[in-house]
Amino acid sequence: MNVDTKNLPADAFERVHIDSTQAERISKPSVSFWQDAWLRLRKNKAAIVSVFILVFIIIMAFVGPMISPHExxxxxxxxxxxPPKVPGLEKLGIFDGVGTLGGKEVDLYEFKKVDTYYWFGTDGLGRDTFSRVWEGTQISLFIAFVAALIDVVIGVAYGGISGYYGGRIDDVMQRFVEILIGIPNLVIIILMLLFMEPGVTAIIIAITLTGWTGMSRIVRGQVLKFKNQEFVLASRTLGASNGRIIAKHILPNIMGVIIINTMFTIPSAIFFEAFLSFIGLGLQPPDASLGTLINDGYKLIKFQPHILLYPALILSLLMIAFNLLGDGLRDAFDPKMKD
Structure with missing residues (x-):
């Protein structure tokens, strides 16, 4: 359709004025890499719920034994x-101390004339399960975090040196890693326990002997990827030392990958500690961890299922929460993700 512009009134047109000072203004506030990652992580509901679960379990691991009326x-x-008995909930018909005795359900607290409450019940020696579960969680978390920290320190240093310098150094270092990966962890642990007494130190050493190899290979791959990038070459051309290039340019760019893999290393260490304690190669009685508590509950699962229920539930929550948080961090640090 043709429009006759000659007959249009003059006030039908409006001159558009462009302010040159605002022409290239960025309306959206700029955010750093870590701020952008946090914004992405906040949108992941599963990761946020996992954070609250982990914070609650970690707090209870330290506070739980203190608030319990029993040692x-x-x-x-x-x-x-x-069986478990909790004040207030007993009136609702749950956690009321009722157990099976001679094929009949009776209030075991009245039968044994016990005038106190055990929130998670007791074990075969009359020890408070509530306190033991949270002390066991505390020990398991301590072992896992220390093992993960050692894995990060050794793995990042070893993989970074191997990938950055390359050549003959890289060949020799990677052959050593391949030898360690080829030996089953359980064989190394059994041989090591021949010379060490089972305990926290032995478990940490056992986990870290070969646990750092996975982190080192991932870091090596990332360093190989970044060391030939233009910004690294420019820094080297300007005379920057190797230490400055690694600390200022390469390490910040691979920090996201290190954090993500650490989040997956921690649950693996927790499960490995529980496995060792379950088969009798970890902590020894009377020390408690999630693995030893699960082992004790496994023997009485038909008669006292609550002894197995609580440590198994906490172990499952830790494994699921850490893995969901790791998935959320992986999505948050991935630069290809779009809003």
Missing amino acids: ADKQTITHANL
Whole structure:
């Protein structure tokens, strides 16, 4: 359709004025890499819920034994094998201390004349399961975090040196890693325990002997990727030392990958500690960890299922929460993700 512009009134047109000072103004505020990653992570509901679960479990691991009216190692044989009983909830018909005795359901607290409450029940020696579960969680988390920290330190240093210098150094270092990967972890642990007593130190050393190899290979791949980038070459041309290039240019760019893999290393260490304690190669009684508590509950699962329920539930929550948080961090640090 043709429009006759000659007959249009003059006020039908409006001159558009462009302010040159605002022509290239960025309306959206700029954010750093870490701020952008946090914004992405906040949108992941599963990761945020996992953070709250982990914070709650970590707090309870330290506060739980303090708020319990019973000591974790105190043995009261007359209070053995009591079911959970919680004030207030007993009136609702749950956690009321009712158990099976001779094929009949009876209030075991009245039967044994126990005038106190055990929130998670007791084990076969009359020890408070609530205190033992949270002390065991504390030990398992300590082992996992220390092992993960050592893995990060050794793995990042080893992989960074191997990838950055390359050549003959890289060949020799990677052949050593391949030898360690080829030896099963359980064989190394059994041989090591021939010379060390089972305990926290032995488990940490066992986990870190070969645990750092995965981190080192990932870091090596990332360093090989970045060391020939233009900004690294420009820095080297300007006379920057190798230490400055690694610390100022390469390490910040691979920090996201290191954090993500650490989040996956921690649950692996927790599970590995539980596995060692379950098969008798980890902590020894009377020390408690999630693995030893699960082992104790496994023997009485038909008669006292609550002894197995609580440590198994906490172990499952830790594994799921750390893995979901790791997935969320991987999505948050991925530069290809778009809003």
